[in-house]
Amino acid sequence: MKDGEGSARNIAQPRLSPAKLTNVEAKLDLQKIDVTRTGDFNLADLSQAMDQPETNQLIVRTYLHLARQRRSTLVFCVDLKHVDSLTATFRGAGVDARFVSSTSKPAYRRETLAAFVRGEFPVLINCEVLTEGADIPNVRLHSRQRELTED
Secondary structure (H helix, E strand, O other): OOOOHHHHHHHHOOOOOOOOOOOOOOOOOHHHOOEOOOOOEOHHHHHHHHOOHHHHHHHHHHHHHHOOOOOOEEEEOOOHHHHHHHHHHHHHOOOOEEEEEOOOOHHHHHHHHHHHHOOOOOEEEEEOOOOOOOOOOOOOEEEEOOOOOOO
């Protein structure tokens, strides 16, 4: 939930569109998470650290406070369990959040993404389908719930 310097560098270069970055600090102990040979966090460990009720509630409260008026928010989750938990937390707060994941059927993915682009619902939660840098013109907020190791 900390925006690493990598995002700011990519925006400045400019590899990404200009953006306003907002960091939300959560009390996560990332020191206990193993790092893979490629330098990424181990996904099972990262999921266990990120997919906590307090963290998911913080994400939704922050969305409600800073972005509720936005037409579209794209959220990246750690894994499929995190997608389920975070979607339920958004819905529990009265937000029409829908998701696409690697287990979604292709027709469902296309229909859900098309509805999101049309503005039929405000929050699209995703895992293993859209990648960072996905070009969806109407997205006004990108929420990365997948901590990255420091560069």
